[in-house]
Amino acid sequence: MHCSSQNDKIPGQLHHMSSLHNCSDKKTLKRMDNNSSPVLADPAPLTKSRLGIPSNLITYPSSATPYTPAFPYNRLFPPNWKKSTPSKLDDVRASGWLNAMRASSPTHTCTHKGIDSSGFFWDGDAAYNSWKLLFPSALGSFENIAKSAKGKQVALFLDYDGTLAPIVDDPDCAFMSDMMRSVVSEVAKHFPTAIISGRCRDKVYEFVRLGELYYAGSHGMDIMGPPSDSTFSKPSQSYITSTKVQKGVLFQPAAELLPLINEVFESLVELTQGIAGVKVENNKFCVSVHYRCVNEESWDVVGQVVSNVVQGHSQLRLCHGRKVLEVRPVIKWDKGRALEFLLNSLGLTDCSDVLPIYIGDDRTDEDAFRVLREKQKGYGILVSAVPKDTCAYYSLRDPSEVMDFLQCLTKWKESDDAEQLMET
Numbered sequence: 258m259h260c261s262s263q264n265d266k267i268p269g270q271l272h273h274m275s276s277l278h279n280c281s282d283k284k285t286l287k288r289m290d291n292n293s294s295p296v297l298a299d300p301a302p303l304t305k306s307r308l309g310i311p312s313n314l315i316t317y318p319s320s321a322t323p324y325t326p327a328f329p330y331n332r333l334f335p336p337n338w339k340k341s342t343p344s345k346l347d348d349v350r351a352s353g354w355l356n357a358m359r360a361s362s363p364t365h366t367c368t369h370k371g372i373d374s375s376g377f378f379w380d381g382d383a384a385y386n387s388w389k390l391l392f393p394s395a396l397g398s399f400e401n402i403a404k405s406a407k408g409k410q411v412a413l414f415l416d417y418d419g420t421l422a423p424i425v426d427d428p429d430c431a432f433m434s435d436m437m438r439s440v441v442s443e444v445a446k447h448f449p450t451a452i453i454s455g456r457c458r459d460k461v462y463e464f465v466r467l468g469e470l471y472y473a474g475s476h477g478m479d480i481m482g483p484p485s486d487s488t489f490s491k492p493s494q495s496y497i498t499s500t501k502v503q504k505g506v507l508f509q510p511a512a513e514l515l516p517l518i519n520e521v522f523e524s525l526v527e528l529t530q531g532i533a534g535v536k537v538e539n540n541k542f543c544v545s546v547h548y549r550c551v552n553e554e555s556w557d558v559v560g561q562v563v564s565n566v567v568q569g570h571s572q573l574r575l576c577h578g579r580k581v582l583e584v585r586p587v588i589k590w591d592k593g594r595a596l597e598f599l600l601n602s603l604g605l606t607d608c609s610d611v612l613p614i615y616i617g618d619d620r621t622d623e624d625a626f627r628v629l630r631e632k633q634k635g636y637g638i639l640v641s642a643v644p645k646d647t648c649a650y651y652s653l654r655d656p657s658e659v660m661d662f663l664q665c666l667t668k669w670k671e672s673d674d675a676e677q678l679m680e681t
């Protein structure tokens with residue numbers, strides 16, 4: 258394999274760079290006092306003036322610089338569309354992140370057509386199609402992706418929830434289909450493939466059950482990478498045996514915080530037990546407090562309880578995902594770093610002939626998309642059925658499109674290999 262430290266520009270990237278607003282570290286840690294939020298804000302959905310998602314529902318990082326989209330989105334929306342009415346606010350409401358909790362998982366209703374209470378005609382499909390001009394379908398652009406991949410070592414990084422398995426109410430029932438499992442297994446025969454999930458590593462392995470993959474749990478804070486002496490050829494089948502990862506290099510950058518995380522988990526279970534529908538999940542290096550099944554009227558209570566606990570510990574921070582609040586260690590580690598770590602462990606760093614592809618649906622996946630953007634290497638693919646601000650290059654609508662895309666990759670690789678065999 259030819260390796261060089263040169264940056265590898267990929268056709269198509271310049272087109273997207275215009276849509277990339279400030280993708281450098283957009284996170285801002287704020288505290289609850291003075292109307293600010295303890296939430297480490299991740300990139301948020303596009304604001305209403307851009308794509309129709311009400312800006313009052315968004316915790317927008319203070320460092321984010323809005324960009325001018327290529328398409329005149331403002332024609333789609335009247336000014337002040339769905340502006341919130343100020344009301345008597347408590348701590349959590351005033352901080353703005355109750356709104357962020359609401360915005361954390363846009364629903365299918367965003368894609369519907371209809372007239373809202375202010376008489377404005379909303380066409381979600383049109384907005385989505387316009388957004389896709391900026392973030393084209395990875396399926397529709399497959400030929401371009403294949404062209405870029407020709408002669409290169411593709412490395413695949415897959416998020417789990419919302420990417421390989423559809424989002425469901427009960428996190429313990431987020432099963433991936435047998436069909437998806439077999440498609441992932443096939444693609445992993447051709448490319449090194451890793452799952453990078455917010456879930457605890459053992460849990461995501463229980464769902465995926467494919468021994469030939471690499472797994473990073475707790476948003477990349479618990480990685481079982483390839484064996485230390487490995488330069489990628491093919492993942493060893495003996496890498497994982499039975500249901501637990503057995504071999505490989507274990508990397509846990511927040512290991513010393515494990516007792517504290519467990520303590521916080523216990524407290525959160527106790528403190529939220531009176532709130533119907535809350536589910537507290539121990540993700541080993543982070544604690545997830547799910548509020549998807551909580552009555553919306555109680556969301557502020559959930560937020561307040563979690564933020565109070567976090568405020569008691571300077572080593573912890575609060576983030577939000579899709580209808581979930583997550584307590585995480587304050588360390589400079591995220592899915593982006595995990596992606597770099599895995600590429601490095603696979604011996605694929607600084608190689609001009611490597612094409613990493615990262616597919617994910619969540620805010621936490623933006624860290625990985627950003628790494629690829631900054632390196633000008635590979636492609637981030639956002640899974641979303643609604644317009645969202647993203648550092649990805651391409652989009653896919655839902656897990657079933659992810660499955661189609663992975664199948665395309667397998668087919669392409671098989672025919673490319675066959676072609677090469679004919680040539681020799």
Ligand SMILES: O=P(O)(O)OC[C@H]1O[C@H](O[C@H]2O[C@H](CO)[C@@H](O)[C@H](O)[C@H]2O)[C@H](O)[C@@H](O)[C@@H]1O
Nearest residue numbers: 417418424425426428431454455545579580581
């Ligand atoms: O990084 P991921 O693999 O995408 O994991 C992110 C979180 O996913 C899970 O929660 C989400 O999916 C649930 C099942 O569909 C859904 O009920 C929940 O509302 C979503 O937030 C998982 O339970 C979390 O621990 C992960 O952090």
